[in-house]
Amino acid sequence: MTSQSTAYPFDLSIVIPLLNEEESLKELEEWIRKTLTRHGLSFEIIFIDDGSTDRSWSIIEEISRRQSNVRGIKFRRNYGKSAALNTGFNISRGEVIVTMDADLQDSPEEIPELHRMIVQDGYDIVSGWKKVRYDNKWTKNLPSKLFNWAARKISGIPLHDFNCGLKSYRHKVVHSIEVYGEMHRYIPIIVKWAGFQKIGEKVVQHQPRKYGSSKFGVSRFVNGFLDLLTIFFMGKFGKSPMHFFGLLGSFIFLIGVLAAIYLGVDKLIALNRGIAAPLITSNPYFYIALLSIIVGTQLFLAGFLGELISRNAADRNKYQLDTITGFDHNDHKAVDQLKKLQVKDPRFSESEL
Ligand code: UDP
Ligand code: MG
Numbered sequence: 001m002t003s004q005s006t007a008y009p010f011d012l013s014i015v016i017p018l019l020n021e022e023e024s025l026k027e028l029e030e031w032i033r034k035t036l037t038r039h040g041l042s043f044e045i046i047f048i049d050d051g052s053t054d055r056s057w058s059i060i061e062e063i064s065r066r067q068s069n070v071r072g073i074k075f076r077r078n079y080g081k082s083a084a085l086n087t088g089f090n091i092s093r094g095e096v097i098v099t100m101d102a103d104l105q106d107s108p109e110e111i112p113e114l115h116r117m118i119v120q121d122g123y124d125i126v127s128g129w130k131k132v133r134y135d136n137k138w139t140k141n142l143p144s145k146l147f148n149w150a151a152r153k154i155s156g157i158p159l160h161d162f163n164c165g166l167k168s169y170r171h172k173v174v175h176s177i178e179v180y181g182e183m184h185r186y187i188p189i190i191v192k193w194a195g196f197q198k199i200g201e202k203v204v205q206h207q208p209r210k211y212g213s214s215k216f217g218v219s220r221f222v223n224g225f226l227d228l229l230t231i232f233f234m235g236k237f238g239k240s241p242m243h244f245f246g247l248l249g250s251f252i253f254l255i256g257v258l259a260a261i262y263l264g265v266d267k268l269i270a271l272n273r274g275i276a277a278p279l280i281t282s283n284p285y286f287y288i289a290l291l292s293i294i295v296g297t298q299l300f301l302a303g304f305l306g307e308l309i310s311r312n313a314a315d316r317n318k319y320q321l322d323t324i325t326g327f328d329h330n331d332h333k334a335v336d337q338l339k340k341l342q343v344k345d346p347r348f349s350e351s352e353l
Contacts, residue, residue: 008093008094008095008171009042009044009093009094010042010043010044010069010093010094010095011041011042011043011094011095011096011115012036012041012042012043012044012094012095012096012097012098012111012115013043013044013045013046013088013092013093013094013096013097013098014032014043014044014045014046014098014099014100014111015046015048015085015088015089015092015097015098015099015100016028016045016046016047016048016088016099016100016101016102017048017050017081017084017085017088017099017101017102018047018048018049018050018052018056018084018101018102019049019050019051019052019056019078019081019215020052020053020054020056020212020215021052021056021102021103021211021212022052022054022055022056022059022212023210023211023212024102024103024104024210024211024212025047025056025059025060025063025102026059026063027104028102028104028108029045029063029067029070031104031108032045032108032111033067035108035109035111035112036108036111036112039112041111041112041115043069043094044069044070044071044092044093044094045067045069045070045071046071046072046073046088046091046092047060047063047064047070047071047072047073047102048072048073048075048084048085048087048088049072049073049074049075050075050078050079050080050081050083050084051074051075051076051077051078051079052074057072057074057323060072060074060325061325064325064326065325068326070326071091071324071325071326071327072324072325072326073087073088073091073321073324073338074321074322074323074324074325075087075319075320075321075322076319076320076321076322077320079319080181080182080184081182081184082179082180082181082182082183082184083180083317083319085099085179085184085187086178086179086180086317087319087341089174089175089177089179090175090337090340090341091334091337091338091341092171092174094171095119095170095171096114096115096118096119096168096169096170096171097168097169097171097173097174098111098114098115098166098167098168098169099165099166099167099168099169100165100166101165101166103209103210103211103212104207104209104210104211105134105165105206105207105208105209106128106165106166106204106206106207107204107205107207109205110128110166110202110204110205111168113202114126114128114166114167114168114202115168117168117200117202118168118169118170121200122198123168123170123198123199123200124169124170124172124173124191124196124197124198124199125167125168125169125170125173125187125188125191125196125198125199125200126167126168126169126199126200126201126202127159127161127162127164127167127187127188127199127200127201127202128161128164128165128166128167128201128202128203128204129159129160129161129164129201129202129203129204130161130164130204130206131160131203131204131206132206133206134206134207134208134209135214143220143221144161144163147162147163147185147224147225147228148160148161148162148163150228151185151186151189151228154189154228154231154232155186155188155189155192157188157189157192157199158201159188159199159201160201161201162185162186162187162188162189163184163185163186163224164204166204167187169191170196173191173194173196176194176195176196177190177191177194178190178316178317180316180317181223181227181230182223182224182226182227183227183231185224185227185228186227186228186231189231190231230307233304233307234307234311245301245304248297249297252293252297263280317341318341318342319341319342320342321338321341321342324338
């Protein structure tokens with residue numbers, strides 16, 4: 001299977017985000033190369049170094065010097081997995097794009113089938129499902145079950161494992177979506193909202209981490225949860241925030257007005273009859289309820305407005321690139337793309353691109 005007959009220079013682009021994975025990179029690259037060559041698939045590998053401080057980058061440079069189909073981009077600092085994926089997506093040229101983690105937990109042996117499901121079965125995206133996982137039960141498996149359940153309910157997409165790093169996409173799909181923040185966890189939802197319908201799933205092998213340690217701590221849950229909320233509201237109310245906030249706001253306002261009327265009438269009746277009416281405001285719960293409703297609404301609104309604004313921020317997906325490797329300086333298209341990804345920074349000289 002080659003892509004000679006199609007418009008794409010490669011059957012596959014393998015996009016690999018990584019942060020301090022020096023022990024795994026060589027082994028991973030060799031494993032991918034061996035597997036895909038055996039299956040007769042043409043490919044490029046794109047390493048996105050998300051601000052590693054170990055020897056990862058020099059290993060990528062070394063690999064790309066030897067292999068012409070390996071390219072790398074190094075961020076100047078750690079921007080997160082979504083940023084790395086988005087950058088890889090932007091410069092990918094294959095007919096099918098496969099993303100995988102760099103830590104050897106995802107097996108390259110899965111790639112040919114993930115590719116086949118896109119080109120032959122017609123899926124737009126195929127998400128891996130780590131049915132048997134080798135991660136810590138309490139800090140990872142349980143919360144992940146909960147998140148997947150919530151994501152399923154919200155999106156209506158029947159996937160078991162939204163956050164699996166191993167996924168394949170039709171070329172058009174990755175070039176139609178934008179991922180930032182922590183949204184790599186919910187890419188299938190973003191894909192669905194971009195209008196793609198055929199979302200598939202494939203059970204994949206999962207290995208215990210061989211080297212190094214997980215790069216996500218407890219923040220995984222908090223950020224993941226907030227992003228889930230964002231995704232939910234963006235999808236439901238992003239284009240019409242008033243439908244949600246307007247209704248909620250009016251409702252709460254109405255309760256306030258009714259309460260005020262009641263207080264007033266109660267007081268008037270009491271005064272008329274000459275009874276001493278108890279002060280509602282002397283009950284401390286009154287203040288707690290009042291304050292939390294107001295503050296809660298305000299916080300939520302502020303968060304949502306911030307989100308709307310940041311969605312439109314011109315630099316939401318621009319990153320400080322430190323160095324690149326494996327790019328052809330005469331490939332003006334690639335150089336242009338890189339410039340678009342790169343924030344303006346006088347320290348970064350044009351000659352580096
Ligand atoms: N990673 C990254 N940037 C980050 C955190 C992680 O590029 O800020 C990469 C990491 O090197 C690995 C992949 O994302 O290739 C998945 O990370 P990890 O294996 O630590 O996550 P886990 O498997 O524990 O979910
Ligand atoms: Mg991992």
